[in-house]
Structure formats: C-alpha cells, structure tokens
Amino acid sequence: MKYIFVTGGVVSSLGKGLAAASLGTLLEHRGLKVVLQKFDPYLNVDPGTMNPFEHGEVYVLDDGAETDLDLGHYERFTNTPLTRANSTSSGQVYETVIQNERRGDYLGKTVQVIPHITNEIKSRIERGGEGRDVDVVITEIGGTTGDIEGLPFLEAIRQFIQEVGPQNAIVMHVTLVPFIKAAGELKTKPSQQSIAKLREIGLQPTVLIARTEEPLGADTRAKLSQFCSVPLDAVIECRDVPHTIYECPLALQAEHLDDIVCRSLGLTVPPADMTKWRKFVDRVIKPKKHVRIALVGKYTDHKDAYKSILESITHAAAACDCHVEVKQVEAEDFEVHDPAEKLGQVSGIIVPGGFGERGIEGKIRACQFAREHGVPYFGLCLGMQIATIEFARNVCGLKGATSTEFEKAPTHPVIDLLPEQKKVKGKGATMRLGTWECHLAEGTKALQAYGKADIRERHRHRFEFNNTYREQMEAAGFVIAGTSPDGRLVELIELRDHPWFVACQFHPEFQSKPNAPHALFKGFVQACLAHHA
Numbered sequence: 001m002k003y004i005f006v007t008g009g010v011v012s013s014l015g016k017g018l019a020a021a022s023l024g025t026l027l028e029h030r031g032l033k034v035v036l037q038k039f040d041p042y043l044n045v046d047p048g049t050m051n052p053f054e055h056g057e058v059y060v061l062d063d064g065a066e067t068d069l070d071l072g073h074y075e076r077f078t079n080t081p082l083t084r085a086n087s088t089s090s091g092q093v094y095e096t097v098i099q100n101e102r103r104g105d106y107l108g109k110t111v112q113v114i115p116h117i118t119n120e121i122k123s124r125i126e127r128g129g130e131g132r133d134v135d136v137v138i139t140e141i142g143g144t145t146g147d148i149e150g151l152p153f154l155e156a157i158r159q160f161i162q163e164v165g166p167q168n169a170i171v172m173h174v175t176l177v178p179f180i181k182a183a184g185e186l187k188t189k190p191s192q193q194s195i196a197k198l199r200e201i202g203l204q205p206t207v208l209i210a211r212t213e214e215p216l217g218a219d220t221r222a223k224l225s226q227f228c229s230v231p232l233d234a235v236i237e238c239r240d241v242p243h244t245i246y247e248c249p250l251a252l253q254a255e256h257l258d259d260i261v262c263r264s265l266g267l268t269v270p271p272a273d274m275t276k277w278r279k280f281v282d283r284v285i286k287p288k289k290h291v292r293i294a295l296v297g298k299y300t301d302h303k304d305a306y307k308s309i310l311e312s313i314t315h316a317a318a319a320c321d322c323h324v325e326v327k328q329v330e331a332e333d334f335e336v337h338d339p340a341e342k343l344g345q346v347s348g349i350i351v352p353g354g355f356g357e358r359g360i361e362g363k364i365r366a367c368q369f370a371r372e373h374g375v376p377y378f379g380l381c382l383g384m385q386i387a388t389i390e391f392a393r394n395v396c397g398l399k400g401a402t403s404t405e406f407e408k409a410p411t412h413p414v415i416d417l418l419p420e421q422k423k424v425k426g427k428g429a430t431m432r433l434g435t436w437e438c439h440l441a442e443g444t445k446a447l448q449a450y451g452k453a454d455i456r457e458r459h460r461h462r463f464e465f466n467n468t469y470r471e472q473m474e475a476a477g478f479v480i481a482g483t484s485p486d487g488r489l490v491e492l493i494e495l496r497d498h499p500w501f502v503a504c505q506f507h508p509e510f511q512s513k514p515n516a517p518h519a520l521f522k523g524f525v526q527a528c529l530a531h532h533a
C-alpha cells in the first residue's frame with residue numbers, strides 16, 4: 001500500500017480537495033485502486049451539526065457518515081465508495097483516546113498528544129484502506145500548515161513516513177504563488193515560508209502544487225524548486241481552470257503530476273487514458289442547448305452550500321448536451337414578492353434540502369407556482385416535504401398543514417417525526433442517515449428515469465410523510481411513487497396532473513458522477529428542455 005499526504009500552505013480555499021481528487025482520478029486511470037480520505041483538525045466530531053453557512057454542504061456516505069464536502073469531490077472523481085473510516089476529525093481522535101483512557105487502556109500512563117493522539121491518527125491513516133483492495137491511499141489534511149490544531153496530524157505523518165519509508169509515502173504540498181500587480185511578478189516567498197513550516201516539523205514535500213493565476217515562468221519554477229527542495233519537474237503549475245473543475249485532472253496530467261507521483265512511489269503502471277473524461281469535459285464546455293432553472297434555497301449566499309446538487313446538474317446537463325444556468329433564489333424573497341417575477345422565465349425549479357423554519361413559506365409558494373404552471377419541479381428531501389405541505393394545503397384544503405419541525409402541534413401534521421425519532425435527544429448523527437432501499441411504483445416518472453424498480457439512495461432527515469394523510473392525498477392526484485420495501489415510509493412522490501413533478505425524501509445528489517449522471521437529475525434536465533421547447 002502506498003500513501004500520499006496532501007497538505008496546504010499560505011491560505012485556505014486553495015482547492016486542496018480538488019487537487020487530491022484530481023490526482024486520484026489520474027491514478028485510477030492508470031489502473032490503480034485509489035481511496036481518498038480527509039482528516040480535519042477541528043474539534044467537532046463530524047460536520048453534521050455545522051451550519052452550511054459556516055462549512056458548506058454536509059456530504060453523506062452510504063454508511064450514513066456525515067462528512068466534509070471534499071468527500072463529495074473524492075466520490076465524484078474516483079470509483080472506490082468511501083466509508084466513515086475515510087473521514088476523521090480531531091474531535092473523533094480525541095473522543096477515541098479519551099474513551100480509551102476512561103476504560104483504563106493506558107492505566108498508569110500520562111495520556112499525551114505524542115504518542116497517544118498521534119498513534120490514534122496513524123492507525124486511522126492505515127484504517128482508510130484496510131480490508132479493501134486498494135493500492136494507494138490519498139489523505140488530505142484540512143487547514144493550512146502553521147495552524148495549531150493541525151500540528152498533531154503533521155507530526156503523525158512524520159512518524160508514519162519514517163515507519164513505512166519514503167518510497168511508500170510522500171507529501172504533496174499545495175501552496176499559493178500570488179501575482180503582485182504593482183511589481184508585475186509572481187512571488188514565491190509565501191511558498192518558501194510554508195515549506196519552512198513543514199520542515200520545522202520534519203516533513204519535506206516531494207511534490208509542490210503551485211496555485212497561480214499566471215503561468216509559472218522558468219525562473220519562478222527554478223526558484224520554487226531550489227528554495228523548497230523539490231526536483232524542478234515536481235513543481236506543478238496549477239492555474240485556475242477556465243470552465244469547469246473537471247478540467248483539473250487534465251491540467252495536472254499535462255504537468256505530469258501522475259508521472260512524478262508514480263516515479264516517487266516506485267509504481268510502474270501505464271499512462272492514464274483520459275479520452276472519456278476529456279469527452280465529458282468537452283460536453284460541459286461546448287453544449288449545444290441552453291436552459292435556465294431556479295434553485296430556491298436559503299443558504300444561497302454560501303457558494304458551497306449546494307455543491308453536490310450543482311455538480312449533479314452539471315453531470316446531467318452534459319449528458320443532455322446542454323448548459324443549465326442555475327439561478328439561486330432566496331426562498332424568503334417569495335414571502336414578499338410574487339414568485340412569478342423570478343420564476344416566470346425559468347424552465348425548472350429545484351427546492352433543495354434544509355433545516356428550520358426560515359424560508360419555508362417562500363419555498364411553498366415556489367412549489368405552488370411550479371404545480372400550477374406546469375413547470376418541472378424537483379424536490380430534494382425538504383423539497384419533498386414542501387411539496388407535501390403545499391398539496392395538502394392548496395389542493396386538499398387541509399388548512400394549516402405543515403411539518404412538526406416548524407410547528408409543535410399543527411392541525412394537520414402532514415410531515416411528522418419518524419416514530420423512532422421521537423425518543424432521540426442528541427443532535428449529532430441521530431437522523432435517518434445513509435443508504436436505504438426504495439421500491440418504485442409502476443407507471444411513474446421515477447421508474448421511467450431509473451429504468452428499474454428497486455433503487456438504493458442516501459438519506460439525511462428526521463421527518464417523514466405522515467401516512468394518516470395518504471389516502472386523502474392520493475385521491476386528489478398526489479402519487480406515492482416510491483416507498484421503503486415494506487411500504488411504510490414514503491420515499492418519493494409525484495403529481496398525477498403535471499408534466500414532471502418529482503420529489504424525493506432522499507438525496508440523489510450524493511450519487512451522481514461525471515460520466516454516470518443520476519437518473520433523476522437527467523430526467524429533470526430533460527423535462528426542463530422539453531418545457532420551453
């Protein structure tokens with residue numbers, strides 16, 4: 001097993017996750033089996049309890065782990081499904097060590113960052129690939145070098161490399177090479193300093209990824225190579241890609257990143273054939289058609305809050321040879337303005353997942369607009385609950401229908417807590433999480449899109465369709481299109497008298513890939529194209 005550690009320097013938001021994922025893509029295309037994982041230095045046990053405004057989207061794995069959105073990049077860029085073993089935080093590391101201490105595992109000893117915390121980190125590095133057919137484990141360390149919280153991780157990596165040998169484990173450092181306009185020059189000093197910080201800990205990178213807005217000239221490359229002690233060809237230029245993040249692996253391949261990594265780790269494998277990937281990128285860059293949709297959310301100010309949804313749209317759009325322009329609309333807008341103003345011109349409406357009362361009435365109005373005007377509607381998780389509330393109120397005449405998430409004892413709790421959720425007190429990792437089976441009914445749009453009746457999708461919610469209202473709503477044209485195999489939980493709904501109105505309790509956006517778009521996203525984009533045709 002070979003190990004690659006991805007660290008970052010100078011500033012955050014350099015796209016370390018994308019660099020790691022892109023390297024994963026290239027290695028996979030060379031025939032290697034790759035697993036990617038993320039180690040985050042924060043103290044939360046997982047990001048499940050963090051506000052999307054703070055942390056962007058929470059990405060959910062098959063086994064129900066609530067993880068950092070970088071795991072979304074990893075799963076979209078490579079094929080090994082990830083598990084909770086691939087998402088670690090300082091919170092988890094400390095939790096384990098403290099539990100061990102209370103159990104008496106270290107009896108008599110003083111428990112310390114070195115060796116106890118670092119040992120736990122090392123065992124988690126190994127666990128990432130354990131029990132699986134994997135050649136390379138790529139571990140990204142969150143944060144930047146110099147962060148106090150990151151130190152135990154870097155120290156653990158130092159020890160780990162010493163133990164397995166530098167031929168089996170390398171560090172790839174991602175740094176910023178800024179262009180200073182006034183001087184008309186690229187500056188290497190921040191990179192020198194961040195490498196110096198790594199060296200203080202005893203880590204020497206093998207590869208330097210230089211994020212830059214301008215091409216690195218020969219002089220800059222030479223300087224970076226000399227000051228940072230990496231071979232000249234291991235200074236990899238990584239400029240902002242012009243159109244889509246899926247160009248990243250191609251840009252890094254042109255810089256021979258994968259060749260250098262394979263050389264350093266002694267991996268003899270054929271070059272990567274990126275033909276299929278390149279074709280996908282071409283379809284993203286040069287689409288033949290265009291369609292505009294609205295995403296009616298409440299975290300629209302944070303660019304990463306709806307990451308997986310936007311990526312899934314890109315995948316589906318490429319498959320339909322079109323560009324989908326996504327207009328992000330604040331749901332609260334529709335509580336004061338007529339939805340027609342912003343939704344009149346769009347060919348499709350998505351209501352994504354969400355928590356809490358803010359923006360709910362606006363989303364209901366957007367949903368009503370979609371239903372009444374025959375605009376394709378795609379509801380994701382909360383978006384299905386919104387569709388249920390809207391239909392109950394405005395078609396079935398159930399006044400005051402809502403979810404018990406927003407009102408304690410409403411007249412019509414059409415969305416209610418799952419029975420097993422009623423006794424849950426804590427907030428961390430207590431929702432209905434991970435992959436569950438769903439059975440699709442005959443004659444539904446969903447069945448047509450998937451092409452099979454038994455599907456598996458990822459969940460993250462506490463509330464659920466209330467079966468008390470099932471018959472009454474069905475009689476009015478609300479279609480229960482998918483349920484849990486025992487028929488008890490409503491997983492997907494549609495509307496009888498509508499061109500394309502599909503809403504699911506699960507999150508299909510966690511299972512879409514560039515060359516394997518999710519069936520529902522593809523169905524939705526096709527419906528949007530048909531809407532104005």
Ligand code: GLN
Nearest residue numbers: 353354381382461462463
């Ligand atoms: N807040 C809703 C629930 O807990 C929806 C969750 C979501 O959209 N992910 O059921």
